[in-house]
Amino acid sequence: MSYPFDLQQIAHQIKQWGRELGFQQVGICDTDLSAEEPKLQDWLEKQYHGEMDWMARHGMMRARPNELLPGTLRVISVRMNYLPAKAAFASTLKNPQLGYVSRYALGRDYHKVLRNRLKKLGELIQAHCGELNFRPFVDSAPILERPIAAKAGLGWTGKHSLILNREAGSWFFLGELLIDLPLPVDQPQEEQCGRCVACITICPTSAIVEPYVVDARRCISYLTIELEGAIPEEFRPLIGNRIYGCDDCQLICPWNRYGQLTDEDDFSPRAVLHAPPLVDLFKWDEAKFLRVTEGSAIRRIGHLRWLRNIAVALGNAPWAEENLAALQMRSGENAMLDEHIDWAIAQQLQRRAAQSVDVQPAKKQRLVRAVEKGLARDA
Template identity: 80%
Template sequence: MSYPFDLIELAHLVKQWGRELGFQQVGICDTDLSAHEGALQTWLDQQYHGDMDWMSRHGMLRARPQELLPGTLRVISVRMNYLPAKAAFASTLKNPRLGYVSRYALGRDYHKVLRQRLKQLGNKIQDWCQDVNFRPFVDSAPIMERQLAAKAGIGWVGKHSLILNREAGSWFFLGELLINLPLPVDVAQPEQCGRCVACITTCPTGAIVAPYTVDARRCISYLTIELAGEIPEALRPLIGNRIYGCDDCQLICPWNRFAQLTDENDFSPRAELHAPQLITLFSWSEEQFLRATEGSAIRRIGHFRWLRNIAVALGNAPYEDDIVLSLQTRLGESLLLDIHIEWALAQQQNHRQALAVNVQSAQQQRLVRSIEKGLLRDA
């Protein structure tokens, strides 16, 4: 089929428009993901998707983007950096009295930001060549966005299953624009993880069960965001103070030495969510929660799941009378919440007993040293 415009020129324009709209990279690929269908089916068969029923319900549709928009010939894949300045990773994670929110969720909901820009990109293409169909996606439909991003040259799939880029690490969002034009495609980057397994060994819950394979049922991001019910008791102590998502596999990745900071104001951290006191967050009413998370990705988990996550973090914190009192004040509000509060109170009691033993041991050691000094003087 011939077109009244130059497809190569249009591809260059698409990338230029994408950068003008705030995307740091734009790549183009075809729709053939058949090479990934076997791995996807195996992952589903292993039940690694947990309670995310839509994963199994959509099945192989995830590997067939052309079925999402009939007539699709190409996928325009984009990335947008989200890492804020002063991310305060270590200072928050190392302080068990603070709540850690995955850095991607500190600002405005990325779905809204990227989808709006992708729609603008589609409109620019439509204005230039008139008769064209497009549809934007941002983690909102059954589509293998990471495999498409890799195919479009955005980066390669790391062993933690995230996309890595040698100039930008992995602190970026992905989005896709399906389009019915046969634009020239980009070349995929070679995989460059080598022998590194840092992400696998650092995962707090052992969720990366093999290179490139994540068992969502053990992943802290799944447990604190996607899971609607009880967090498995054996995994609660491993969650630490992570109350929404987890960044550990990215933090340890050597390629993130090259991560680029975002220049999007929408992704700037909200003060209420940036290194917040756990007790303060646990005291929020539903109205306060909704107000603080307005326009945020966090809001979708709802108030009680938010409190559930914080209760677990409070249980993992060192013993404090104020923590026990804070936990007790919310008993009776929800059966799901009560289960986690009672666990947290039991944990606090264990911490208190351990603290008492440590204090007693320290007193005994001081007494022994005092006696030894006295004996030496007598000698």
């Protein structure tokens, strides 16, 4: 089929429009993801998707973009940086009395931001070409966004399964625009992780079961965001103070030394979510939770799971009377929440008991001296 315009020139123009709309990179690929289907099938058969039934519900459609929009010939893949200037990673993670929220969720819900920009990009292409069928996606349909991004040249798949870019690390969102124009495609980047396994080693719950494969059932992001019921007790101590998501595999990645800061005001951290005291968060009623998280990705987990996550974090915090009081205050509100509160109270009481021994230095010194004199039986 012939077109009254130069497809190469249109592809170049699309990338220019994308940058003007705030995307840091735009790539183009075809719709052939057949190489991903065996990997997806194996991942699903091993139940690595956990309770995310929607991952399995659409079968191999995730690897077939033209089934989402019949007639699709190309996928435009985009990335947008989200790392804020004052991310405060270490200061929050190292203070167990504070709640750590994955950095992508500190600002406005990225789904809305990216989808609106992608829709504008589609409209620009449509206006220029006369006729165009397009459909934007941002985690809003069964589509393999990371393999698409890799195929479109935005980066390579790291061993943590995220897309890595040598100029930007991995601190960016992805989005897709399906179109029915046979644009020239971009070339994939060569993988550059080498022998590094830092992300596998650092994962608190050993969720990266092998390079490029994540068992979601073990992943803290899944446990604090996707899982609707009780968090398995074996993982609770490992969650630490992470109350929404986890960034550890990105924080350790050497390529994130080159991570680029966002210039999007929408992704600026909301002060109330940036290194907040756990006790304060646990006091929020549902009305305040909904008010504070309006327009935020956090709202999707709801108030109950929010409290569940904070209860676990309080259980992992050092002994403090205010932690125990906060937990006891909410006891009896919900059976699932009570399971986590009871566990957290038990953890706090154990620490108090241990601390009560440590705060008696005089008695401890008497015991030491008695042992030294061989008189331990009289201590």
